[in-house]
Amino acid sequence: MAAPAERGVLGASGLSPDLLALCRTVLSEVADLEPLPEEDLPLPSTAWVALLIALQRPLAESMVRFSRLRQAYPLLPLLVLAADVDGNFAAELLKCGAEDF
Numbered sequence: 030m031a032a033p034a035e036r037g038v039l040g041a042s043g044l045s046p047d048l049l050a051l052c053r054t055v056l057s058e059v060a061d062l063e064p065l066p067e068e069d070l071p072l073p074s075t076a077w078v079a080l081l082i083a084l085q086r087p088l089a090e091s092m093v094r095f096s097r098l099r100q101a102y103p104l105l106p107l108l109v110l111a112a113d114v115d116g117n118f119a120a121e122l123l124k125c126g127a128e129d130f
Contacts, residue, residue: 037078040065040105042098043091044083048110052081077105079128084111088118099126 037060041049044064053062062081080098084091088111099107106128111118119130 036060038063038076039108040077040080040102042080042082043085043094044081044110048083077102079106079108081108081110084109084114088114095122095125095127 039056039060039062041052041062042065044052044062049062049064056062060078063077065080080102082095082098084095091111095107095109107126109122109127109130111122111130122130
């Protein structure tokens with residue numbers, strides 16, 4: 030019998046309570062989500078395998094948060110969720126350090 034796969038832990042930033050619940054449901058078999066306090070950047074958890082970041086309007090404020098998270102956690106992959114943005118915006122996010130969009 031194969032050993033169960035190890036669960037990962039994702040840090041989560043900018044997710045509304047509804048989006049956080051939805052992501053927890055979708056990822057329930059592979060990862061746990063640990064919300065980050067939005068006011069202060071905590072020390073990185075050694076258990077985190079990536080950070081899930083939701084960008085919201087106004088995008089300028091979300092991009093400031095994205096940049097702060099990239100600086101605070103330079104080695105962790107950043108996975109970005111955003112609605113109603115074009116391909117150019119997504120390409121810029123990838124250039125700025127997003128692992129996936």
